[in-house]
Amino acid sequence: MRHDVSGVTPQSFASSPAIRQKMQQQRRHDTAIELALRSEIFRHGLRYFVHRRPVASVRREADILFPGARVAVFVDSCWWHACHEHGTLPRSNRQWWKTKFDRTRQRDLDTNARLKAAGWEVIRVWEHENVVEAGRRVVTTVAAQRKAMSNDWDRQELRRARGQGSVAQRSQSAGAG
Numbered sequence: 702m703r704h705d706v707s708g709v710t711p712q713s714f715a716s717s718p719a720i721r722q723k724m725q726q727q728r729r730h731d732t733a734i735e736l737a738l739r740s741e742i743f744r745h746g747l748r749y750f751v752h753r754r755p756v757a758s759v760r761r762e763a764d765i766l767f768p769g770a771r772v773a774v775f776v777d778s779c780w781w782h783a784c785h786e787h788g789t790l791p792r793s794n795r796q797w798w799k800t801k802f803d804r805t806r807q808r809d810l811d812t813n814a815r816l817k818a819a820g821w822e823v824i825r826v827w828e829h830e831n832v833v834e835a836g837r838r839v840v841t842t843v844a845a846q847r848k849a850m851s852n853d854w855d856r857q858e859l860r861r862a863r864g865q866g867s868v869a870q871r872s873q874s875a876g877a878g
């Protein structure tokens with residue numbers, strides 16, 4: 702994932718050692734919460750993919766995804782996604798950082814909208830969230846999606862069966878005879 706804005710790297714704005722250190726601490730992938738959430742979901746018996754694009758044509762990678770159920774989970778870092786409780790605006794280059802965090806937020810909303818339009822359910826989990834509760838949310842959503850999709854499938858099958866009623870009858874009588 703690219704986090705630069707207009708070709709200027711955040712490093713060039715990491716003017717103080719404190720900010721630089723803060724930035725280096727922010728892992729993008731396989732963060733503690735991501736790993737904990739994954740093992741929590743696994744414990745519930747669900748299997749998933751990690752760090753993949755839900756929709757090939759949409760250049761956004763989900764952290765955890767269930768292609769069958771069409772559920773995409775994003776684990777948002779409190780720092781990069783500027784959580785209201787823990788997000789901080791560095792004192793120097795405030796405007797640059799504000800723009801950057803605003804863009805991340807816009808991008809998140811845009812990602813949600815694009816995936817929803819493609820029929821995916823999007824779950825966002827904050828880094829600060831309780832992992833057991835977040836896991837439950839994921840498990841419940843996956844189950845609900847699977848149920849909704851199988852209901853859809855049943856309806857489609859029913860329509861197909863009705864449409865092919867004469868064929869089904871013929872083969873049935875042929876079998877009986």
Ligand SMILES: [Zn+2]
Nearest residue numbers: 779784787829
């Ligand atoms: Zn937070």
